[in-house]
Amino acid sequence: MTATTLYDKIWNAHLVSIDKDGTSLLYIDRHLVHEVTSPQAFEGLRKANRPVRAPEKTIAVPDHNVPTTLDRLNGVENEESRIQLDALEKNALDFGVHYYPVDDIRQGIVHIVGPEQGWTLPGMTVVCGDSHTATHGAFGSLAHGIGTSEVEHVLATQTLIQAKSKNMRVEITGKLQPGVTAKDITMHVIGQTGTAGGTGHVIEYCGEAIRDLSMEGRMTVCNMAIEGGARAGLIAPDQKTFDYVMGRPHAPKGAAWEAALAYWKTLFTDEDAVFDKVLTIRAEDIEPSVTWGTSPEDVLPITGTVPYASDFKGGKVEAAQRALDYMGLKPGMKLTDIKIDTVFIGSCTNGRIEDFREVAKVVKGKKIKEGMRAMVVPGSGLVRAQAEEEGIAQILQDAGFEWRLAGCSMCLAMNPDQLEPGERCAATSNRNFEGRQGRGGRTHLVSPAMAAAAALTGHLTDIRDL
Amino acid sequence: MEKFTKVTGVAAPMPLINIDTDMIIPKLFLKTIKRSGLGKNLFDEMRFDGAGNEIADFVLNKPAYRNAQIIVAGDNFGCGSSREHAPWALLDFGIRVVISTSFADIFYSNCFKNGILPIILPQEDVGKLMDDAERGANAVISIDLESQTIIGPDGGEISFEVDAFKKHCLINGLDDIGLTMQKSDKIAAFEAKNTARMPWI
Numbered sequence: 161m162t163a164t165t166l167y168d169k170i171w172n173a174h175l176v177s178i179d180k181d182g183t184s185l186l187y188i189d190r191h192l193v194h195e196v197t198s199p200q201a202f203e204g205l206r207k208a209n210r211p212v213r214a215p216e217k218t219i220a221v222p223d224h225n226v227p228t229t230l231d232r233l234n235g236v237e238n239e240e241s242r243i244q245l246d247a248l249e250k251n252a253l254d255f256g257v258h259y260y261p262v263d264d265i266r267q268g269i270v271h272i273v274g275p276e277q278g279w280t281l282p283g284m285t286v287v288c289g290d291s292h293t294a295t296h297g298a299f300g301s302l303a304h305g306i307g308t309s310e311v312e313h314v315l316a317t318q319t320l321i322q323a324k325s326k327n328m329r330v331e332i333t334g335k336l337q338p339g340v341t342a343k344d345i346t347m348h349v350i351g352q353t354g355t356a357g358g359t360g361h362v363i364e365y366c367g368e369a370i371r372d373l374s375m376e377g378r379m380t381v382c383n384m385a386i387e388g389g390a391r392a393g394l395i396a397p398d399q400k401t402f403d404y405v406m407g408r409p410h411a412p413k414g415a416a417w418e419a420a421l422a423y424w425k426t427l428f429t430d431e432d433a434v435f436d437k438v439l440t441i442r443a444e445d446i447e448p449s450v451t452w453g454t455s456p457e458d459v460l461p462i463t464g465t466v467p468y469a470s471d472f473k474g475g476k477v478e479a480a481q482r483a484l485d486y487m488g489l490k491p492g493m494k495l496t497d498i499k500i501d502t503v504f505i506g507s508c509t510n511g512r513i514e515d516f517r518e519v520a521k522v523v524k525g526k527k528i529k530e531g532m533r534a535m536v537v538p539g540s541g542l543v544r545a546q547a548e549e550e551g552i553a554q555i556l557q558d559a560g561f562e563w564r565l566a567g568c569s570m571c572l573a574m575n576p577d578q579l580e581p582g583e584r585c586a587a588t589s590n591r592n593f594e595g596r597q598g599r600g601g602r603t604h605l606v607s608p609a610m611a612a613a614a615a616l617t618g619h620l621t622d623i624r625d626l
Numbered sequence: 627m628e629k630f631t632k633v634t635g636v637a638a639p640m641p642l643i644n645i646d647t648d649m650i651i652p653k654l655f656l657k658t659i660k661r662s663g664l665g666k667n668l669f670d671e672m673r674f675d676g677a678g679n680e681i682a683d684f685v686l687n688k689p690a691y692r693n694a695q696i697i698v699a700g701d702n703f704g705c706g707s708s709r710e711h712a713p714w715a716l717l718d719f720g721i722r723v724v725i726s727t728s729f730a731d732i733f734y735s736n737c738f739k740n741g742i743l744p745i746i747l748p749q750e751d752v753g754k755l756m757d758d759a760e761r762g763a764n765a766v767i768s769i770d771l772e773s774q775t776i777i778g779p780d781g782g783e784i785s786f787e788v789d790a791f792k793k794h795c796l797i798n799g800l801d802d803i804g805l806t807m808q809k810s811d812k813i814a815a816f817e818a819k820n821t822a823r824m825p826w827i
Binding site: 177317325 | 641642643644646648649652653654656657658659660661671676700701702705706707708709710713728729730731732735736739740789790791802803806807809810812813816817820824825826827
């Protein structure tokens with residue numbers, strides 16, 4: 161038998177049919193749905209009088225629009241947001257899919273709820289009308305974002321028409337230095353590949369530094385595979401994966417667990433499998449990282465300086481100049497001299513319990529810089545409850561952080577949490593695009609520990625200097 | 627879906643690389659539950675200032691390009707968010723073709739579902755078409771999907787590749803859900819086999 165990659169194995173296990181021209185129909189095991197990219201899809205079903213083919217495999221969670229302030233159960237002020245949230249509820253109930261309403265403690269960002277509830281399992285195909293579906297690849301499942309037409313296609317048929325992607329391997333060898341986290345790995349990789357480096361590929365992350373990561377850390381790494389342009393990111397499941405999954409509400413139990421486990425243990429890339437593209441990075445070469453510009457590829461170590469547009473080539477020269485102007489930065493200035501107005505900690509990239517433990521470690525017994533606006537938004541109601549139980553929430557609040565309810569919040573600023581024009585934010589989220597966190601807002605992507613450090617000092621800070 | 631056979635029109639040059647879907651349609655406009663009406667907000671933050679006035683410099687605000695049907699764009703067009711609102715907004719504005727050296731995967735796929743043809747060409751060809759596009763209304767470009775050719779304003783011909791199935795769906799304006807529904811028996815067979823093999827899913 162030919163040696164195959166993990167991606168090949170999952171792909172082959174889900175092939176419903178292949179046409180003569182190679183067009184493949186892929187079966188989808190889990191379909192996650194949120195309020196922004198699904199209303200038109202459900203409307204399409206209604207118009208064509210089609211049911212959801214597998215409602216038991218479909219999970220709906222409101223996350224993008226929901227306010228994260230404590231008064232949100234009194235109602236959503238923005239009318240359009242409210243209509244969209246109401247539409248999700250109606251669609252979920254009418255079509256009989258699993259649904260976690262805003263007042264359910266299990267509600268949260270769809271990519272945090274899926275793994276937490278055991279919907280995401282190794283070897284599955286997982287899709288959602290959201291590019292950060294890549295997160296679920298941390299479990300060794302093939303997970304990627306789709307458009308709304310494809311959401312409708314999956315709702316109606318539980319399949320997707322797909323062309324197979326190429327295989328790419330990103331290996332992180334050795335051990336991370338102190339102060340360097342999963343977020344720094346994934347940002348560093350994008351800095352190396354560029355935002356189109358993974359286009360047309362599924363990335364498998366491997367190597368000692370990846371193995372050493374917790375499941376939370378692995379989710380952070382895979383989450384940003386899309387920022388490197390990849391269709392999906394994958395990490396082969398191992399004992400850490402199985403330990404995380406075991407006992408979750410929708411994970412298999414008893415004999416089914418044993419059968420599943422036996423299968424999951426076959427999910428790895430064969431030794432002789434060939435990758436179309438390979439990138440190897442030494443963990444010790446990765447430093448705490450930060451973005452300076454308006455593309456996730458604009459990554460530098462915190463010890464660096466703001467680049468000159470002339471440092472780049474081709475179309476990037478114009479893009480870099482535009483980014484410098486937008487970000488209001490002077491080339492040559494130290495990154496650690498960049499003043500920060502706001503700190504946002506949360507998102508599907510870094511809104512899990514481990515992220516908040518990191519933040520609590522940095523800010524315990526300290527106060528955030530005077531005048532700093534700082535918020536921590538848990539990825540789910542359960543993360544919030546756990547952080548409260550562990551005393552983390554109290555530490556954060558004592559330091560001066562706002563402690564919010566779960567949602568996507570200022571990662572994409574569809575809810576009331578937005579930056580003002582010119583406001584500069586250190587964010588643990590995944591995109592620093594122009595206007596992403598609010599029109600004219602300036603975003604620097606960092607790890608949770610680095611965001612915490614910036615909240616204390618009022619400027620971008622090397623966590624290793626604290 | 628509107629059929630796509632041939633488009634002849636003005637091409638707007640957008641040489642900026644990494645134009646992301648947040649630029650194409652900012653999140654403010656994702657709160658709709660409809661597919662239509664997004665054209666007025668296409669490239670909103672690049673096209674209008676904070677007070678809602680047109681920014682004269684922006685290409686689609688220039689008289690020559692207000693009715694553009696084609697965009698010639700820098701590398702990696704459509705990266706970022708999976709929002710299908712991006713092709714909906716392009717289509718609603720009147721854009722039927724985007725030409726670049728590369729597209730982000732999800733955006734590329736979303737275009738085909740909405741009657742928009744994304745064309746990938748080598749840097750040299752994109753550069754040539756970018757120069758043509760700079761000439762504004764004097765430079766009409768013609769795209770023929772059937773023959774997979776682009777005819778420039780000076781008669782020069784460039785051929786392009788496109789997946790045969792995607793081409794078939796675009797030319798005939800086919801709803802691919804309907805096509806997949808014809809394979810319901812195969813899907814049911816797969817489900818039966820898989821449920822026996824992996825009962826935990």
